[in-house]
Amino acid sequence: xxxxxxxxxxxxxxxxxxxxxxxxxxxxxxxxxxxxxxxxxxxxxxxxxxxxxxxxxxxxxxxxxxxxxxxxxxxxxxxxxxxxxxxxxxxxxxxxxxxxxxxxxxxxxxxxxxxxxxxxxxxxxxxxxxxxxxxxxxxxxxxxxxxxxxxxxxxxxxxxxxxxxxxxxxxxxxxxxxxxxxxxxxxxxxxxxxxxxxxxxxxxxxxxxxxxxxxxxxxxxxxxxxxxxxxxxxxxxxxxxxxxxxxxxxxxxxxxxxxxxxxxxxxxxxxxxxxxxxxxxxxxxxxxxxxxxxxxxxxxxxxxxxxxxxxxxxxxxxxxxxxxxxxxxxxxxxxxxxxxxxxxxxxxxxxxxxxxxxxxxxxxxxxxxxxxxxxxxxxxxxxxxxxxxxxxxxxxxxxxxxxxxxxxxxxxxxxxxxxxxxxxxxxxxxxxxxxxxxxxxxxxxxxxxxxxxxxxxxxxxxxxxxxxxxxxxxxxxxxxxxxxxxxxxxxxxxxxxxxxxxxxxxxxxxxxxxxxxxxxxxxxxxxxxxxxxxxxxxxxxxxxxxxxxxxxxxxxxxxxxxxxxxx
Numbered sequence: 001x002x003x004x005x006x007x008x009x010x011x012x013x014x015x016x017x018x019x020x021x022x023x024x025x026x027x028x029x030x031x032x033x034x035x036x037x038x039x040x041x042x043x044x045x046x047x048x049x050x051x052x053x054x055x056x057x058x059x060x061x062x063x064x065x066x067x068x069x070x071x072x073x074x075x076x077x078x079x080x081x082x083x084x085x086x087x088x089x090x091x092x093x094x095x096x097x098x099x100x101x102x103x104x105x106x107x108x109x110x111x112x113x114x115x116x117x118x119x120x121x122x123x124x125x126x127x128x129x130x131x132x133x134x135x136x137x138x139x140x141x142x143x144x145x146x147x148x149x150x151x152x153x154x155x156x157x158x159x160x161x162x163x164x165x166x167x168x169x170x171x172x173x174x175x176x177x178x179x180x181x182x183x184x185x186x187x188x189x190x191x192x193x194x195x196x197x198x199x200x201x202x203x204x205x206x207x208x209x210x211x212x213x214x215x216x217x218x219x220x221x222x223x224x225x226x227x228x229x230x231x232x233x234x235x236x237x238x239x240x241x242x243x244x245x246x247x248x249x250x251x252x253x254x255x256x257x258x259x260x261x262x263x264x265x266x267x268x269x270x271x272x273x274x275x276x277x278x279x280x281x282x283x284x285x286x287x288x289x290x291x292x293x294x295x296x297x298x299x300x301x302x303x304x305x306x307x308x309x310x311x312x313x314x315x316x317x318x319x320x321x322x323x324x325x326x327x328x329x330x331x332x333x334x335x336x337x338x339x340x341x342x343x344x345x346x347x348x349x350x351x352x353x354x355x356x357x358x359x360x361x362x363x364x365x366x367x368x369x370x371x372x373x374x375x376x377x378x379x380x381x382x383x384x385x386x387x388x389x390x391x392x393x394x395x396x397x398x399x400x401x402x403x404x405x406x407x408x409x410x411x412x413x414x415x416x417x418x419x420x421x422x423x424x425x426x427x428x429x430x431x432x433x434x435x436x437x438x439x440x441x442x443x444x445x446x447x448x449x450x451x452x453x454x455x456x457x458x459x460x461x462x463x464x465x466x467x468x469x470x471x472x473x474x475x476x477x478x479x480x481x482x483x484x485x486x487x488x489x490x491x492x493x494x495x496x497x498x499x500x501x502x503x504x505x506x507x508x509x510x511x512x513x514x515x516x517x518x519x520x521x522x523x524x525x526x527x528x529x530x531x532x533x534x535x536x537x538x539x540x541x542x543x544x545x546x547x548x549x550x551x552x553x554x555x556x557x558x559x560x561x562x563x564x565x566x567x
Contacts, residue, residue: 021058022090028054029097032111036104044110052114055090059121062087084126091122091132098139105143112140112149116173117156124168137176146183150191153177154198167206167216174199174220178227188231189242196246197314199224200253207261208367214261218272221254225279232282245302248283251276252296252321253314259324260367270332273325277336280325288341291326292354293319320361327362327375342382356380374415377404381419381428401435413453420460429478433457437485454489455505458482462513469516472524476545479517483552490559503567510560514553521550 028051035043062083094115098108116137123133141149153173160169177195184191203221206212228250232243255276262269289295296318304312329336345352362368362376380400404412416432423429436457461470461482470479486509525546 021054022086022093024054025051025090025093029094032107033102033104036106044107048110048114051111052118055115055118056121058087058090059118062122062125084129087122087125088128088132091119091129091136094119095132095136095139098136098143108140108143109148112144113152116140116152116176117159120156120160120169120172121163123172124165130168130171133172134175137172138179141176141179141183146180146185147191149180150177150184150195153180154195157198157202161202161205166202167209167212170202170206171220174202174224178223181224181227182230184231188235189239189246192228192231192243192246193311196224196228196250197311200250200257200314203254203257207257212261214258214269214272217261218254218258218275221258222275225250225254225276229279229282242303244283245299247279248285248295248299249303249315249318251279251283251285252290252318252325254321255324255328256317256321256365259321259328259369259372260365262369264369266331266369266371269328270334273328273335276325285325286341287326287329287336287338288344288351290322291341291345291358292351293322293358294354296322319358320365323358323362323376324372326358327372327379330375330379342379370414374418377415377419381423400431401438404432404435413457417453417457417460420457421465426475426477429461430481433461433478433481433485437481437488454485455509458486459509459513462517469520472520473542473545476542476549479549480545480552483549483556487552487556487559490556490563503564506560506564506567510557510564514557514560518550518553518557521546521553525550 028047031047032044032051035047097103098111119133119136123130137153140152153176157170157173157177160166160173163169177199181188181192181195203217206217206220225247228243228247232240232247234240235243255273258269258272283299285295289298300312300315300318325335326338326341329338345355359376359380363373365372377400404415413436416436419432420429423432436454461475461478464470472479525543528543528546
């Protein structure tokens with residue numbers, strides 16, 4: 001009870017203090033007018049500084065009150081509502097002052113240098129506070145020189161990066177900045193060069209906030225993009241081209257930021273990425289140009305002639321973003337139809353290798369949801385399977401192996417399982433299972449429950465989820481690889497590996513796959529022996545493969561029987 005009474009008392013004291021803040025704000029605002037009338041520029045500067053300090057103090061008190069209130073009840077909630085109403089009165093008073101027709105331009109200019117930074121701190125308190133904060137910033141944007149407001153808002157945004165509520169405090173500033181871009185009359189590209197890197201830093205910081213919703217992040221990023229487009233559409237010749245190139249790079253960068261912010265289902269991002277379609281088209285970007293890296297390189301060459309490294313470093317994730325735009329199109333046809341682009345990659349070796357180089361950026365990104373990487377591998381395999389000759393397929397298969405090896409171990413089996421399940425190629429499944437076997441002896445896999453994964457992967461081949469046994473000779477390659485993997489796992493364990501299957505699992509494998517497969521293989525061998533007289537060359541080739549499968553199968557059966565005897 002004492003704690004609750006003390007909390008309520010503190011909030012009442014806070015509310016009373018806020019009333020005094022309102023009174024002080026009124027005094028200081030009135031003082032700025034009197035100062036200008038008296039011709040005292042130093043007094044005006046001092047009054048504006050004191051007003052900013054007053055509002056900062058109010059912001060700190062509000063934040064302190066919120067953090068101290070660990071035990072909510074009706075009393076504290078009512079007091080907090082009163083506190084919010086008091087803050088609204090302060091913001092409303094400032095807005096009325098700025099909207100007054102009697103206000104001197106010198107006063108509003110002086111206030112514009114200090115107030116946006118501190119006013120934005122109240123934006124997260126409530127929707128009404130956000131509305132008032134945006135209105136105050138908008139008033140400065142309308143009343144002041146846009147070339148002066150741009151550095152003011154950029155400085156405020158940079159300062160907001162250290163706040164506890166970056167998402168809310170940046171909203172009125174980004175909203176104001178999007179209007180300033182359109183209002184600037186000269187040297188548009190130079191102005192954007194200053195602002196865009198700061199905006200990108202803020203967006204990236206927001207994407208890493210644990211409670212940040214992708215929709216909110218995207219809305220902020222899209223608002224800036226639309227403003228840059230509006231600027232570019234009014235320009236001609238070289239400056240228009242450079243601003244349009246800057247917009248294209250910005251779109252790639254925010255695609256990377258947006259994708260990182262998605263922590264759950266990828267489907268939630270599809271409606272957002274769709275909104276980028278008209279902007280991508282405006283910048284002359286194509287999904288083929290993005291996935292080959294040609295578009296990022298072209299845009300960089302347009303803007304990098306006279307730009308410093310610090311500015312260009314702001315776009316360090318454009319290759320990741322460009323690759324992700326292609327993968328988003330693979331995830332959903334609503335984003336874009338890339339069937340023709342895939343056909344082009346399959347038939348053009350040079351573009352295919354460029355695409356592989358770009359897709360590696362996704363696999364190397366640590367903060368991305370692993371489903372992005374699964375879709376990336378699927379895109380790679382789709383292109384590989386239609387390579388025109390065996391030598392090229394062999395080289396691209398080696399590339400695929402390296403790509404899979406780059407995936408973190410906890411996610412690698414999930415990716416491999418999805419690929420094995422969805423692959424229509426027996427050869428591809430063999431390559432994937434061989435990759436598992438080749439990596440099983442590495443120290444990274446010793447720490448995982450790899451045996452359970454091995455059993456699961458082998459079952460996908462020997463007992464397909466769609467029902468029925470594997471088909472011979474069509475699936476000979478993957479059956480050989482599955483048995484080889486299973487045998488290797490059994491032998492690896494017998495040599496002091498990391499523990500193997502339980503008796504229950506071994507019995508399931510023995511009765512569920514191995515013995516039924518023995519019957520099927522024996523029948524297939526007998527059938528091909530009968531067909532040998534009709535097509536001797538073909539039947540002999542199939543018999544050789546089936547005999548290898550039978551030999552390996554009996555070896556696995558013997559190993560399992562030995563293991564079962566020890567249980």
